[in-house]
Amino acid sequence: MDWDKLRIFHAVADAGSLTHAGDVLHLSQSAVSRQIRALEDSLGTTLFHRHARGLILTEQGELLFEATSSMVRKLDTTAARIRDSEEGVFGELKVTTTTGFGTLWLVPRLAKLYDRYPDLKIDLMLEERVLDLPMREADVAIRMKEPNQQDLIRRRLLNIRMRLYATPEYLERAGTPERVEDMGAHRLICQNPQTPQVSSGAVLSQMVLAQNMKSTLMVNNYFGVLQAVLSHVGIGVLPDYLSVDFPNLIRVLPDIQSGEVPVFLAFPEELRTSRRVAAFRDFVLEEIQSLRRQQTEEEIANPSVD
Structure with a gap:
């Protein structure tokens, strides 16, 4: 098969449009269309269903697109290796x-x-x-x-381990819990145990939530949990590596943490x-x-x- 026609086919399949593929390839829509028709003629099959909103691959087109996608990945890898063989990292x-x-x-x-x-x-x-x-x-x-x-x-x-942290300002205002049972009087900041996260973090959160928390703040990522803790909203479940970058955070209930x-x-x-x-x-x-x-x-x- 003609490599140039395969390159054009891949661009059209990826873009879903002759016009958009032409923009990427710096070719006119008519030139792209001619190359696709020529490729279809050489293979004796139809590669695209054509309709007003664009192009959809046929079953045969999907097979060819899978092959050209593999070729593109291999070419990208080869190009990266060639570039990396030169001096410098870029x-x-x-x-x-x-x-x-x-x-x-x-x-x-x-x-x-x-x-x-x-x-x-x-x-x-x-x-x-x-x-x-x-x-x-x-x-x-x-x-x-x-x-x-x-x-x-x-x-x-x-x-890493998940641990409980708070700011000095929050603890001064709300008091420092001495036992896990004391957590019920505080606001816990954590991810919802049902959301995607490390299982150890979910387990720790569930254990603390079982203390009949009077107030909670659920955030769907640890960045949001950290921002809430830094804003003195409550006690948060956070990874232990943060203690290095945020030395002012105080670890709460130091005998409680997640598994590794x-x-x-x-x-x-x-x-x-x-x-x-x-x-x-x-x-x-x-x-x-x-x-x-x-x-x-x-x-x-x-x-x-x-």
Whole structure:
């Protein structure tokens, strides 16, 4: 098959329109249409259903689009490897992690990474859904559990725990609970236990909510929980790594915490030699080591019962 016609077919299938594909390819609509008709003639089949609102792939068109999508991913990977073989770290890197870890820990540290690699372009996707790394939905993932997909290189970064935190201002006004039963007199800020989140956090929230809470604030991500805590709204369920960046937060009921949550960094085996992936991995590992040192120093200065 003609590679140029396949490239044009892929653009049309992706855009769902001859006009939009022409804009992407810098070709006229008539030129795109001629190439699609020629491809259909060479294959002896119809690739698109045509109607007033655009184009829809036929069953045969879907088969071809699946093949061209695979070709595009492989070409993108090859192009990335070629670029990475040159000196320097630059180009696009697709990173995915959870909304909480991304907004609370990763994003505040990215300025240092950009200082080191100013030509790097990061596409950061924050969501609870686990993206498919082998299918290149992302290049690198930081996940709150060990990935189970095949052909992934994975590295355990750290273990985190969910704990209870509040501001000195809130505790001065509302009092400091001495036992978990005292939590009923306070306002708990947490994610709804039924929303997607690390299971340990949901378990801790359910345990505290069982204390007949008089008032609660449910937020669908930990960034919102943190903002409410910092605004002295109540006592929040938050990951322990925040104690380093927000040293003024006071840990409430230090003998209560969630089970350990493992944090893994993973990327496809085929990106093992990528300079961008290596640069990002090494940067994250350096920051994690710094976090561990600070947490150790904090534990020594403020010992508590685990």
